[in-house]
Structures are given as C-alpha cells and as structure tokens.
Amino acid sequence: MEKINALDKVCPAPIIMAKKALKKTDEVEILVNDDMAPQNLKKLADQKSYDYDVKNGENNQFTVTLKKTEKSHDQAESSSLNDQGNAYIVVINTDIMGHGDDTLGRNLLHGFVSSLTEQDVLPDKILCYNGGVKLLVEGSDYLTDLKALEEAGVKVMGCGACLDYFNLKDKLAVGTITNMFSIVEMMRQQNRIVRPD
Amino acid sequence: MEQKFGLLTFSTTHQAISTNELLKSKQEFETSIISTPGKISAGCGMSVRFNYSDKDAILKLLADENLQFQNIYVGTRVGVRITYELDD
Incomplete structure (x- = not known):
C-alpha cells in the first residue's frame, strides 16, 4: 500500500x-x-x-x-489492441467540420452526427474537446442524435477543462465529463479514431 | 420508444441551409440539418429535420416566404434505427 x-x-x-x-x-x-x-x-x-x-x-x-x-x-x-475488430471511437474537436466556410462547416457537422446514428457499426465512444463540447450542452441541436447514440450504448464524453473554459460546466445535457489523462488513454488504446475535422 | 419526425429535402445545399436558418430564427421550431439519408437519395446532401407536429406551420411559413423545397418525408425512429416514407 x-x-x-x-x-x-x-x-x-x-x-x-x-x-x-x-x-x-x-x-x-x-x-x-x-x-x-x-x-x-x-x-x-x-x-x-x-x-x-x-x-x-x-x-x-x-x-x-x-x-x-x-x-x-x-x-x-x-486487453490488447489486436482484438478490436470493427471497434472505433469518434473524436469531435470542433463545432465546425472542415475548412473553407464556417456556415457550411457547422451544417456538415450536423450531417456527420446524424449519419453516425445510421451506421451499421456504432462507435464505442464519442470524445469531445475544445469547440466539440458545445455539442453536449443545453440548447445544442445535437442532443436528439447524441442521446439516441447514448441509449444505443455509445459512451459520450466531454473534456471538463473545455466545458469550464466556455463556462458550460453546469449546462452539460448529454454525456459525462472526462479529463485529458483519460482522453489520451482512450485514444492511445484505440486502433481506429474517426475525426470530422 | 418510437419517435416521429419530418424531413424536408432540397435541390441545393444553399436552400437547405437557408431554410434551416429561417426556421431556427423563428424560435418556435426545433429543426436541425442532417445528411439526406442514403435510403432516400433524393435531392442534395442536406435535409432539414423538424418536429412532425410543426409540419403545417412550417409549410405555411415556407409558402409565405416563397421558399422552395423538394419533398417531405416522415421518419420513424426506433432507438437509432430510422425508416423514411414519402409524406402525402
């Protein structure tokens, strides 16, 4: 001890x-x-x-x-990286998908998340940090899709320091709070990470 | 739990985005841009999802604003599985 x-x-x-x-x-x-x-x-x-x-x-x-x-x-x-099969996690680090036009990018990210709900294989986890945590809070129009994913067994997680930075910590409406140590660990342990950026 | 919602399809991405923004600005509607589902494969890649109970009000607003759309679908969501049918 x-x-x-x-x-x-x-x-x-x-x-x-x-x-x-x-x-x-x-x-x-x-x-x-x-x-x-x-x-x-x-x-x-x-x-x-x-x-x-x-x-x-x-x-x-x-x-x-x-x-x-x-x-x-x-x-x-x-626990071994070899037996993950089709498993993947999704990392969302922004509320805008891609570069070029921000209005388009915001709408593309909506499309990304709604399409995620329709995949044959759902991700194990969705990790959100930086602007990505804005998806998880009250008033976000991603909540319907994210809650459906959560009900289907997907773990949705947001970076606590990021929620705190945006003053959104008490507004979390879906998912749980995580920290950078766990984020690095989850990313390191996964063969496949899907990131809409 | 079964959920029902409406889906508007458009012939251009700009129509989809501007219609969604107009509807959101009215504050009374809860709408969201989604990727047009492969099962529908009509029009452009973006559609506007709305609460089916708002259909009449939304259609009236679109007519008043002279905004074009392509079709209306009804989506039924059970868990994460969704089926779509053309609305009549």
Missing part, C-alpha cells in the same frame, strides 16, 4: 500519480483537495475494475483508496 499526497494538485495530476503508483503496488491511498479528483479517480476505478473508497476529511480534503481486484488483473492481461 502506497500513500500519495496530491494536495493542491489539479486534475489530471492526481490520476497520473495514482496510476504510476498502481504499477508498483496493489493499493494506493491518495489525499486530494481538487473537487474533481474523487470523481475522476472513481472513473479510473470503474474502468479498471478497482475497488474504490472515498472519505471526506477537513478543509475540503478527500482520502481516496484504490485497490486492485482479481477482475482488474484479468482485465489488464486480456
């Missing part, structure tokens, strides 16, 4: 520290005070099938415990 002090470290630093430690040990205890950290560590735990526990301390501090399980060991061994 390793103890990590991640006080005053902002996301995704606590996650990177936790992952690093979990390479050497089976259990870590991380002390954090970034609001987003417990939630993001929980996501890491869910994804890797780790046991997760959080205790609230004083001064807005949290003690998060992550512990490897038998299932997480199996998962680590079986």
Whole structure:
C-alpha cells in the first residue's frame, strides 16, 4: 500500500500519480483537495475494475483508496489492441467540420452526427474537446442524435477543462465529463479514431 | 420508444441551409440539418429535420416566404434505427 499526497494538485495530476503508483503496488491511498479528483479517480476505478473508497476529511480534503481486484488483473492481461475488430471511437474537436466556410462547416457537422446514428457499426465512444463540447450542452441541436447514440450504448464524453473554459460546466445535457489523462488513454488504446475535422 | 419526425429535402445545399436558418430564427421550431439519408437519395446532401407536429406551420411559413423545397418525408425512429416514407 502506497500513500500519495496530491494536495493542491489539479486534475489530471492526481490520476497520473495514482496510476504510476498502481504499477508498483496493489493499493494506493491518495489525499486530494481538487473537487474533481474523487470523481475522476472513481472513473479510473470503474474502468479498471478497482475497488474504490472515498472519505471526506477537513478543509475540503478527500482520502481516496484504490485497490486492485482479481477482475482488474484479468482485465489488464486480456486487453490488447489486436482484438478490436470493427471497434472505433469518434473524436469531435470542433463545432465546425472542415475548412473553407464556417456556415457550411457547422451544417456538415450536423450531417456527420446524424449519419453516425445510421451506421451499421456504432462507435464505442464519442470524445469531445475544445469547440466539440458545445455539442453536449443545453440548447445544442445535437442532443436528439447524441442521446439516441447514448441509449444505443455509445459512451459520450466531454473534456471538463473545455466545458469550464466556455463556462458550460453546469449546462452539460448529454454525456459525462472526462479529463485529458483519460482522453489520451482512450485514444492511445484505440486502433481506429474517426475525426470530422 | 418510437419517435416521429419530418424531413424536408432540397435541390441545393444553399436552400437547405437557408431554410434551416429561417426556421431556427423563428424560435418556435426545433429543426436541425442532417445528411439526406442514403435510403432516400433524393435531392442534395442536406435535409432539414423538424418536429412532425410543426409540419403545417412550417409549410405555411415556407409558402409565405416563397421558399422552395423538394419533398417531405416522415421518419420513424426506433432507438437509432430510422425508416423514411414519402409524406402525402
């Protein structure tokens, strides 16, 4: 068991520290005070099938415990880039598709997302960052399609720092918030990434 | 859950975009540009999707504004699967 002090470290630093430690040990205890950290560590735990526990301390501090399980060991061994078959993820990094004319580009992106719903093989995930997070918030006219994709099992995710930058964090209407560490990891683990830019 | 919506097809991309923008500017309609589905394969590559219950109001507005469109389809969405039929 390793103890990590991640006080005053902002996301995704606590996650990177936790992952690093979990390479050497089976259990870590991380002390954090970034609001987003417990939630993001929980996501890491869910994804890797780790046991997760959080205790609230004083001064807005949290003690998060992550512990490897038998299932997480199996998962680590079986995950391989070779058996992905038709799987792909979609990365949307803009609310404008292509270059040349922005009005056309906005409308093309609508076409892209609606066509995505009609594919024989749906993506595993849709990751949105920078201008792409505008698709996920209240008032966006992508919500019908994105919600249908979500209902069909596609994980829709938006970059938290980007939502924050555009002041849209409390306006998220579809999908969940993710962080750069997870985005890099998801992109790295995927053979095929489809990007409408 | 089954959802029903309308689809306007056009002969040019500019008509599709300008009609969608006009409808959106009215604030009372929820519309969206989508790629004309391959199953329809009529007109240009862009169509305007709208709530089917707004059909009469939209048609009246398009007539008043003298805007051209090609056809109207009814789409039925079950999950992510959609079927289209020509509206009569």
